[in-house]
Amino acid sequence: MPELPEVETVRRGLSPVMEGQVIARADVNRPDLRWPFPPGMAERLTGCQVARLRRRSKYILADLSSGETLLIHLGMSGRMLVSGDPLGVFVHDHPAPQKHDHVVLHMRNGARITFNDPRRFGAMDLMETARADDHKLLRVLGPEPLGNDFHEDHLIGAFQGKMTPVKSALLDQRIVAGLGNIYVCEALFRACISPRRKAGHISKPRIAALVPVIRQVLADAIEAGGSSLRDFRQADGELGYFQHSFDVYGREGAPCRTPGCGGTVRRIVQSGRSSFFCAQCQR
DNA sequence: ATGGGGGCCTGCCGGC
């Protein structure tokens, strides 16, 4: 499911039922996802109040009253489902347990948060809140694309001398953190840049123009509640709808949406992943 | 140091 807009959507859905609330019990139904869970994870979560839910790139971070922070990554297929009716908002009651329900957080307010992840590329870990930035998975991340540290000079510097295609460069979380396959394709389309162009061979003005485009694509997607592919749902069960706004992603063979272009969206494979683009208007 | 590819998993879909 999850690139930055989907993770942000999940965070916003979880916030009202988790922040300020206490984890009464944690069911941990297997020893690992992508990596082993930290020792005693269930016990370390039990009785903790969730002070704040944050997001860094595609990670959700729950700061706990114990001084620890729970890190959650959704991988490719992870979902966080909220059930129960703690706020009088969620009409559905607790559903029957599903296959791949790996971790269930029972909140004292009656809400239940279920982490379901068929492919198990997701992850959970616990760390000291004070050292969260030093976590192995977080310390390597580049700037947040919606934050102040992501700007023209940064991207120009990061692309300098890079012989890798711009598609790969933008997927590199060390350069900018939170983009994935969909939003890189969409941003490159909006910026009229071919995914095959070598990052280091793009002119400075065109790199600079990419910055606001990336911000806007992400903002548009967050506004729409993310993209719902393969039945991804927000935490409250609603579907995001940004997938209806895709210009190129998943549109192989369809006409380019640039007015007057007349081109056709193509699919190519770059470092093992599909890139969708219009060779007519993306140069 | 950099870039490319393999691998981790399950599920779904289309073709034969």
Added chain:
DNA sequence: TGCCGGCAGGCCCCCA
């Protein structure tokens, strides 16, 4: 109906 290949929103790790 069943089997098989291909594909999927991520990312670590190893190799040249």
